[in-house]
Amino acid sequence: MNGAPEPAARILPFTEGIAGALVDGRGRVAAWTPEARKLLDRTAAEVVGRPVRALLADPAAWGELVRRNARGAREGEAVLRSGRGEDVPVVFQTFGLGEAGSGPDTGAGAGPESGAAAGGDAPEGGGPGCFVLIAPARLAAGWFQDHAFIRELFLQDRVGLAVLDPELRLLRTNTHLLPYSGVPSDLRARRLSDFLWPEDAAAVEEKLRRVLTTGLPLVQAEELLRTLDDPGGGVTIAISAFRLQDPSGRVLGVTALFTDVTETRRAAERLALLHRATARVGGSLSVTDTARELADALVPGLGDLAVVELADTVALGEEPVPDAEGRLLLRRTAVAGGPGNGRGPHRWAPAPEVVLVAVDEGETAPADGHPVRMTAPLRARGTLLGRLTVGRRAALGRYAEADRDLLREVADRAALALDNARRFTREHRAAVGLQRSMLPPTQTETPAVTTSGVYLPAETRTGVGGDWFDVIPLSSARVALVVGDVVGHGLAATATMGRLRTAVRTLADLDLEPDELLAHLDDLVTQLLAEPEETGEEDEDARDDPEGDDRGESWRLRHPSSPTGATCAYAVYDPVTRRCAVASAGHPPPAVAGPDGSVAYLRVDPGPPLGVGGLPFETTEVELAPGSVLAFYTDGLIEGADGDLDAGMAELTARLGRPGAVELPLRELGREIVAGRPADGLADDVTLLLARTREVPAEATATWQVEADPAAVGAVREAAAAQLRAWGLEELVFTTELVLSELVTNAIRYAGGPVEARLIRAGRLICEVSDPSATHPRMRRARLTDEGGRGLFLVAQLTTRWGSRYSRTGKTIWGEQELPSPGAG
Incomplete structure (x- = not known):
């Protein structure tokens, strides 16, 4: 090898802590390594030349060691005695020292086995001896454990x-x-x-x-x-x-x-997908949105294509009904996935596609490009609503049984959500239909105002609210403008709204002042709140449904708690005087946009909401320029997500004050004001009533003060006839003279003076006679022998509508006649 040798610990790290000793053929220590000195705390001088058995903690064990070595055992365990007198458990292994070229020595002279069986010292020249490796038993145990661990780990x-x-x-x-x-x-x-x-x-x-x-x-x-x-x-x-x-x-x-961990991971992903899909499909009460959320929740977790097909009637809120052959027509409602753009699933709007399937059918043909699929029926409470299909490319492998179980579980939960959405749709359509049937036409034309109304129903779990507006023609060409809001949602709120609207119309027919009308309406709401609720009626659907526990949510949708009150704003506009009287029961004030573009809220002092009782209502009167636009609304229009009404009122002011806004057609202006609000998902009803004021010009009215003298009746008839001829209404002279004669005569006879007679030409011919009496006139049928009692009966026969109203100074009896058609006669 080139260069300096590596340290031993780097080449043979397992030799760390091992001691060595050389034993001669007589069983005596011939050499002692430094590691042996550390192990037993004995120096070479103390050990070399001494018998090995003298190092044992129990010298008597030497004989057994010799016998085992003679049988071929080259390793074993022993307990040595350290220089400190402590027992040191060790393991050892011997290596024979044969003569060069003689090969391994296994004979009697190979070590301790050459000694006497009784354990005496080996004879002189007993053999070349052996080399002994010694390790602490604790260290050796760790080696053995490490070796076993690594071996088993690799096996x-x-x-x-x-x-x-x-x-x-x-x-x-x-x-x-x-x-x-x-x-x-x-x-x-x-x-x-x-x-x-x-x-x-x-x-x-x-x-x-x-x-x-x-x-x-x-x-x-x-x-x-x-x-x-x-x-x-x-x-x-x-x-x-x-x-x-x-x-x-x-x-x-x-x-x-x-x-x-593929299966473990997939199991966790399946569980997460199930929870995610359940949460997403339960967040909407729209059938279409629920179907879209369902498809989106499955891509890409369960496939790269998901298709939801539903029966047409489900989206309309009705139960699917199979045809005579037991088949159901399904329409593709939602699709997720498909050709992507590298950034996740891509949804497209597929062409309408319908398919007929048997009610008990559960499979579908493979989708184009997605040969690996499965299909699960969307069935809730025994009714098939549609089916759910997922697919993926063949390269991604076939679906496992666990995937099919997951799809069925998702389909079962989604079907309940779809059925709840279907039921809500049915009940919401019924409530909205009832609500709209109770509202007046969205546009009206009267001599006093031109109006346009906007109503956007709420999309909440409890259904639409109890908002309403109304335009009520009154006597003398006047008109009442009403907007109200019943607390709560659902059919109960709608029914209460209908009762209140009927009550307002009935009270308005009495020609009450706005504050008086709200006082009577407050009494009515107080009585409604005092009525006991019906508690013994059992829900028929729940009684017939074997899965009634699962339908609790739907039952609550159909049976919300009763409303607890209402707010209302009531205004009366007189086109003759251009005066508008307004009173409010806890309702936001109306806004007025003048012809010059100015916008302001009427300074109405609102009383308490209806049903609170005990506090009076106050009337505010203002004079409006012709062409002014009055805006009545409910809080759904001005209340934002954070509940800030001031911001909503400021936005309404800005929209009304936009240059040219007041000249727009009222329908267009109304749509512009509610623009930006979602078509669905409203937390509260949005109601808006716009009214553009008109004026009855002075030349279209005539007024006469009549003395309390029967002789003055003739002068009134003549003056009225002359006025009618000036207006070109000669056809109405005769009937008008009769009506005025009867009304003025009755006023002089029963009320005294002063008496005022007035004619108003505003879409109809209106005859009025006012006197200071508060006596209520009653029409009765005179007998053939009676000399009187035919006055009001005659008035009723000669007019299309008649009535009386009271004021702080007396009463007014009035009658209306239709104007002759242009070119008639």
């Missing part, structure tokens, strides 16, 4: 074991390093890149190189390994590694353990 077939040099070349492996197709049988001096995919080999080598550099062990790092000959789906390997170095610190290489 076992559950864990792959490899020793690599500092250049990461394989030095030694067990026979089951990677028992997969494409791994060479002889791996010595090979690199991982010789048989693994370059990116897979590079990933492993990068980790092993870090272990070599830092000395930090690697524990259970998972990597996907694919061979060059058989890429397929590969296997998932857990790699643990630690650095190898000799006692002097020189790095010798790295040892790596490879454990196949």
Whole structure:
């Protein structure tokens, strides 16, 4: 060998701690190594020349050692006595010292066996002797354990074991390093890149190189390994590694353990996919969105293509009904995966595709380019809703039975979510339909205002809310504008809304002031809240359903808790005076956009919400310029995700104040105001009522003050007839004279003075007579022999509508007549 020899510890590290002694043919110590001195704490001077048996803790054991050696045993165990008088258990091995060229000496002169059987000293010239290696028993036990461990580690077939040099070349492996197709049988001096995919080999080598550099062990790092000959789906390997170095610190290489955790990993991935899919499909109450979430949840975890096919009626909220041959028409509802762009799954909108399947059919034809598939039915509560199909390329391998079990479990859970979404859709459509049927037309035209309403129902688990708006024609060309919001959601809120809207219309027909109307409405809501809830009724669907426990969520969707109150804003606009009176029961104030582009909120002092009771309501009056736009709304329009109403009101102001906004058609303006809000997923109903004010010009009205004298009735008739002729309404002169005569005469007879008569031409001809009395007029049918009692009956016959209203100064009786059609007569 060239150069200075390496230290012994580097060449034979296992000799560290071993003592040696030379024993002559007479059984005496002939030489004593420094390691022997350390082991027994005896110097060479103390030992050399003495019999070996004198070193034993029990000299009597010498005979047995001699006999065993004579039978061929060259190693054994013994207990020596140290120079300190301590027992030192050791193991030893003897090596005979034969003469040169004579070969190994196994005769009597080869060592202690040449001595007397009784244990005496060996005779002179008994043989060449032997060399004895001695090690502490504790150290030897560790060697034996290490050797057994390493031997078994290289022989076992559950864990792959490899020793690599500092250049990461394989030095030694067990026979089951990677028992997969494409791994060479002889791996010595090979690199991982010789048989693994370059990116897979590079990933492993990068980790092993870090272990070599830092000395930090690697524990259970998972990597996907694919061979060059058989890429397929590969296997998932857990790699643990630690650095190898000799006692002097020189790095010798790295040892790596490879454990196949493919099935464990796949089981964990299947469980995670099941949880992920369950969470995703349960987050929406839309059938279409649930189907899309289901398809997305399965790609790429279970395949690179997922298709959800549902019966058409499911998306409409109805139960699928097979045809006469027991087949169901399925339509492709959601697709995930397919041709990718290198950045994950890609969804496309496929052309509508329908297929007829038998109700008990569970398989489907392979999808194009995806020959490996399986299919699971989407069945909930005994009803087939559709089917779920996943597929992947043949190169990724066939599906295992565990994969099919997973798909069936996902399909079962998804089917329940789809059925819940279907039920919600059915009930939501019913609630929205009921809600819309209770609302007025979205656009109305009256002599007082032009209106346009917008209603966007909420998309919550408990259903739509109880928002409503209304436009109510009143007497004398006036109009009432109403917007309200019932607390809560669902059919109960919708039903309460319907009762309140009916009540408002009934109270509005009495021509009450806004604050008085809200006071009566508050009493009604208080009575509704005091009504006991029905608790003994059993849900018919739940009673008939054997899986009633699973339908608790659907039952709760159909039976939400009753509303606990409502808010309402009520306004009356008079186009003759251009005055608008507004009162609020806990409702946000309406906004007014003037013709000049200015926007302001009316300074309405809101009272408590309806149902609280005990506090009065106040009316605010303002004068509006013709062409002003009033905006009534519910809090769903102005309340953001963070609940900030001020920001929402500021946004409404900005949209109303945009240049040119007030001149837009009201329908277009309404759509612009609610733009940006999602078409679905609203947390609360959004309701908006826009009203553009009109004016009845002064020349379209005529007013006369009448003295409390029956003789003055004739003058009123003549003045009214002249006014009608001036308006071109000669056809209405006769009936109007009769109506005014009866109303003025009754006012003078029963109320005294002063009396005021007024004609208004605003879409219809309106006749009014006001007096200071609060006596309620009642129409009765006069008998043939009665001289009076026919006045109001005659008024009712001559007018299309009549009535009375009260004010703080008295009452007004009015009647309306239709204007003659243009060109008639």
